[in-house]
Amino acid sequence: MEKELDLVKYEIFKHRIYNILEEGRIAIRQVSGSPVVVEGGETLCSLHMANGDPIMTAAGILLHLTGCMDFIYRASEWYKDDPGINDGDQFFFSDPYIGGQHTADMVIIKPIFHGGKHIAWVGSCMHTPETGAIEPGGSPATATEIYQEGIRAQGFKIMDRDRLRPEIFRFIMAATRDPSLLALDTKAKIAANNVCSKRFSSLINKFGFDFVERACGAVIEESESLAREKLRRLPDGSWASCLRGDCSGMKERVFKVACEMTKKGDEIIFDYSGSSSQNEGSINSALPGTRGSLFAVLCSHLFWDIPWSIGMMRPVKLIAPEGSVVNCKFPAACSQAPPTVGNLIIGAALECISKMYIAAGEGFYQDINAAWACGAQHPYFGGINQYGIPFGGAVLDDFASGCGATPLRDGVDSGALLFSPQSNISDVETLEQNIPFMYLARRNATDSGGFGKFRGGNSYEAIYMVYGTEHLRLGGLGIGKKTSVTPGIFGGYPAARIETRVVLNSDLPQWFAKSKWPLTWEETGMLKGEIIDVNSAFPAMPTRTYDIVINRGSGGGGYGDPLDRGPELVLKDVKSFATSLEAARIVYGVAIDERSQLIDYEKTEELRRKIRAKRLSKD
């Protein structure tokens, strides 16, 4: 590479293509009306070689770094000769058995031509909140086959030589409950591809085609070279993690996602063979989704300092047996994959990577990280909104989940889910404007992160009521009510369980008449009405104005023995409602006077002595 390319120009080129892809993401967010994209940032733009291999990616969501690639491979295989791949064409895909995680991951890819020759591809991907599935919101708890999970697009040529095909566009819009939102999302991806391809063509004019062609190949070679070099600096060995979910989608079922990571020389294997057989419901991951989940944690924690191209994946081998939850067999449903099995794939791999890092010496110590929240739950819904218009979607407050603790600091409160680290949650006011909900409370949930010498970040807790409609069906997806899906590390505790309660036919109007409303989990239990503490996933139920949802997430995993946490840090947490007095006493062994908010150091010493004695007792 050094002999053939001007290295200064090469570095400028690399930064330019990254910025071009970021500009594509900005275009998506400016055109789309979807909160999950505009505010949540769940978008991706990627640049590929003419054969489909990813050159570089800019992503708000790391899950899909390999997603566009698989669709490009398939489009090249299927459509090269008939109907042909021409300048100005764009192809629309949404099939988790080809790429992405679930049918909600809708992708549009566009070939880039130069001088009449097809030289590259650009792809745009985003999560679309309505797919026309058996339930509203795109991730139905009751689905047992992918045929019940909405549009499964196989590469419609939605743009034909720069002309939008109205019959395709209308077909896609008509297939979902929220055509206006899907129309904007679809045009957003087309716009992003146009921005990226135009800018890339300008780059060719600036640097010359020969340089650009060689530089694109060099990015992939550089990624592979750096990945192998990094692996060689890490110790050889095997590390294992086993995480457990608690729901199949349809009903309660304990299942495992087991990862054994073996690193030898400059290669690394992630073997998920110990994972459970696939679920009968939609809590499964198809193989492309599993690859995407693994890619997410590799990008964020193992190869964060390496360009994210296909080269990075060449030293990595994934083993995922067919028929398991990590490689469900077609036509199994898999629409709940990302926040369920996907999160467990990520969490288990991260635990293994962190345990490898600690054996690698001081240079890697600061990169150790307990699992980020692997339990997530969010309600999905559909019906008639407050403006009388059909709509569908999901509340994605779970983007405010806690990050894992590290050896040097606490995890970030309400940080992010690892697969989408740039995400934000929507402003309450924006949500209330767009969907028929009114928020009564939203905050960090006390004790939701894993306890430890450094505690995991706490997650959100939100209470909202249906408002302005009598026709809303509301369900939920997730895992982690009955199993600790987010592990701690090296003595740190797992994070809290997730939990959701729905109150139907509540007496909230009577509360309002007294200028009161429930602000905590406990207070929602004082409502009169039908109180339902739902499973981790639950099918859509009819709701209407004044029905209430309270939803609490799981935080990040803790790091190290909680008794190693300084009492002053525990007091600070109690004062900020990050930790309860009960946890301070039971878990941290810190005695704090409730009224004075002062530490009793003598009692603290005695508490900790008793806890240690109990640990070694035979009782």
Added chain:
Amino acid sequence: MAGQRIHEYLKINSGGMVECAKCGREICRAGENYKEHAAMREVDPSEVPLRTRDRSIEIYYEYYCPGCATLLEVDAAGPGERPLKDIAINI
């Protein structure tokens, strides 16, 4: 820290033994699963604020240094499950 670190609180010493980095207590031979030689208690997660509440589905298996009682790992697993061997480093 002298010796090969394998854990926040554990290292392999020059004698090929896994020892506690805080108190120096030798726990097992390198290559063995330290959890099978550590002190262990089964903790009901419902005793811990906001944790899972069904002991028939999940128990916290807590492993401690038998010398200084430092908490080494909390494995959330089903009743009766064998301790997961999570670390097997090649020396």
